[in-house]
Amino acid sequence: MKIYRHLAKSVLAAAAIMMAVSCTNGSAGQTAGQAAASADTSATGRMIIRYIDGDSLMANYNLAKEISEAMLRRSNQLDNEQQKRGAEITRFGNEIQNKYQNNGYLTQESFNADQAKLQQMQIDAQNYLAKLQRDAQNEMQQYNMQLNDSVENFINEYARQKGYDMIIYKASGVYMDAKYDVTNEVVNGLNKRYTKVEKK
Numbered sequence: 001m002k003i004y005r006h007l008a009k010s011v012l013a014a015a016a017i018m019m020a021v022s023c024t025n026g027s028a029g030q031t032a033g034q035a036a037a038s039a040d041t042s043a044t045g046r047m048i049i050r051y052i053d054g055d056s057l058m059a060n061y062n063l064a065k066e067i068s069e070a071m072l073r074r075s076n077q078l079d080n081e082q083q084k085r086g087a088e089i090t091r092f093g094n095e096i097q098n099k100y101q102n103n104g105y106l107t108q109e110s111f112n113a114d115q116a117k118l119q120q121m122q123i124d125a126q127n128y129l130a131k132l133q134r135d136a137q138n139e140m141q142q143y144n145m146q147l148n149d150s151v152e153n154f155i156n157e158y159a160r161q162k163g164y165d166m167i168i169y170k171a172s173g174v175y176m177d178a179k180y181d182v183t184n185e186v187v188n189g190l191n192k193r194y195t196k197v198e199k200k
Helices: 002-015 032-044 054-060 062-101 108-162 183-193
Strands: 049-052 166-169
Touching: 049 054, 049 108, 049 183, 054 062, 054 183, 062 108, 062 183, 108 166, 108 183
Parallel strands: 049 166
Antiparallel strands: none
């Protein structure tokens, strides 16, 4: 059941696979310097490329932080339920063993009944924990979709406004000059746009 502990981390890992967005050049909203850079780029045939640090984005984007916290709570809930069910089964198993060793069973039928009950408890626990795991995985998928859509939609619009041809993740390159890092601008824009959804 170690998968439960990794659910929150999976949200961050899934977000990191979002890749570059390509956009057409647009001069609207550009500063004079950016407009000049676009003109130079057009003249030389070079693309305007910027990058973002995915880890930093996920660590500072409020939606990503809330999702990470939600999945951590879900992971803790699953761990607690697993421990609770395990403790119940262990306790009843010990009761059967002690009763058997102390000749507490008057008939074979009563012993068999308790054994059957123990087996059913194990089956019920497995089914219940499997359902919780499926629910958590479905929830994680929904969160990932929400997070990916939010980041991708913002970056598409941001790139168009800035006149960038491409924005890539830092992890996709070997070396990138820090002057091309737009992570803080993207995070600030995402957080400014994001409205926290009240918990149900």
